[in-house]
Amino acid sequence: MAVKQVGIVGCGQMGSGIAEVCARAGYIVVVSEADEALLKRGLASIEGSLARAVSRGKMTEADKATTLKRISGTTSVEGFKDCQLVIEAVVENMAEKRKVFAALDQACQKDAILASNTSCLSVTEMAVATKRPDKVLGIHFFNPVPVMKPVELVRTILTSAETIATARDFSQSLGKSVVVSPDTPGFIVNRLLTPYLLDAVRLLESGTVSREDIDQAVTLGLNHPMGPLALADLIGLDTLYSISTALYEEFKDPRYAAPPLLRRMVLARWLGRKTGKGFYDYPKVKA
Numbered sequence: 630m631a632v633k634q635v636g637i638v639g640c641g642q643m644g645s646g647i648a649e650v651c652a653r654a655g656y657i658v659v660v661s662e663a664d665e666a667l668l669k670r671g672l673a674s675i676e677g678s679l680a681r682a683v684s685r686g687k688m689t690e691a692d693k694a695t696t697l698k699r700i701s702g703t704t705s706v707e708g709f710k711d712c713q714l715v716i717e718a719v720v721e722n723m724a725e726k727r728k729v730f731a732a733l734d735q736a737c738q739k740d741a742i743l744a745s746n747t748s749c750l751s752v753t754e755m756a757v758a759t760k761r762p763d764k765v766l767g768i769h770f771f772n773p774v775p776v777m778k779p780v781e782l783v784r785t786i787l788t789s790a791e792t793i794a795t796a797r798d799f800s801q802s803l804g805k806s807v808v809v810s811p812d813t814p815g816f817i818v819n820r821l822l823t824p825y826l827l828d829a830v831r832l833l834e835s836g837t838v839s840r841e842d843i844d845q846a847v848t849l850g851l852n853h854p855m856g857p858l859a860l861a862d863l864i865g866l867d868t869l870y871s872i873s874t875a876l877y878e879e880f881k882d883p884r885y886a887a888p889p890l891l892r893r894m895v896l897a898r899w900l901g902r903k904t905g906k907g908f909y910d911y912p913k914v915k916a
């Protein structure tokens with residue numbers, strides 16, 4: 630099936646990035662948000678990201694205008710009725726995701742593919758909320774989407790080979806490199822990344838090492854582009870907390886248990902860059 634129009638549910642950090650790369654690749658894009666104010670914020674963040682690309686000389690003003698023309702917004706699931714592929718990027722919560730999949734199943738054409746950008750939750754559990762589980766898969770992008778090269782395609786035991794083939798062609802048309810993972814908690818990258826990030830929080834919690842020393846040691850010592858606490862702030866501490874809770878729930882392995890400090894920061898809405906405060910402060914962001 631040829632994908633021409635792509636729907637994105639949720640225009641937060643990830644949804645806005647996915648919408649941007651799809652529109653830049655020439656797809657017609659429809660994004661949805663929970664209400665008009667959030668939709669306006671999401672569309673503004675796409676425009677801001679494109680404006681930064683122009684100011685860095687990576688895109689012309691004319692290309693920016695053409696890209697923006699391909700993107701429209703909606704607050705209703707009906708807005709996706711002409712899409713051949715819809716990618717869900719709402720909060721990392723199974724109840725919310727199942728509601729979205731059930732609604733998409735009702736609103737979308739029978740042969741449309743429904744995908745989740747979940748970081749670690751079971752795609753099978755979302756697929757069975759629909760009547761088309763063979764057309765459901767994970768398309769897991771990485772943050773920031775316009776920059777990061779990989780995409781993990783998550784194949785459940787119900788996903789058809791045709792669905793995977795279409796998703797592979799689509800992801801490659803965005804310039805992404807594809808790896809296929811089974812529907813196992815955390816897939817490949819987050820299964821390996823999560824214990825490392827949680828260990829950094831535990832080290833900070835021990836009170837023996839500063840946040841700066843943890844991040845600088847890793848950045849320089851392991852040649853990583855950023856340290857684990859800065860990366861946790863970029864991911865969003867609510868998302869990291871949800872990932873660790875879901876992995877712990879499945880494996881009962883203490884390596885995946887959220888440290889008390891992380892839970893308290895989430896309760897305090899210190900969610901990292903997106904709320905202006907996490908392990909570090911981001912004064913430019915309005916809380």
Ligand SMILES: NC(=O)c1ccc[n+]([C@@H]2O[C@H](COP(=O)([O-])OP(=O)(O)OC[C@H]3O[C@@H](n4cnc5c(N)ncnc54)[C@H](O)[C@@H]3O)[C@@H](O)[C@H]2O)c1
Pocket residue numbers: 638639640641642643644661662663667718719720721722725729746747748749769770771772863864865868903
């Ligand atoms: N943050 C990361 O680094 C990262 C990386 C890869 C994947 N993910 C996954 O992507 C998903 C989104 O994460 P995020 O970081 O963008 O979160 P976010 O909080 O920035 O964005 C989620 C957005 O979804 C919107 N939303 C909630 N319910 C909705 C609904 N019913 N309809 C439309 N919009 C709705 C919210 O208003 C919010 O703007 C999660 O599943 C997360 O695990 C996150």
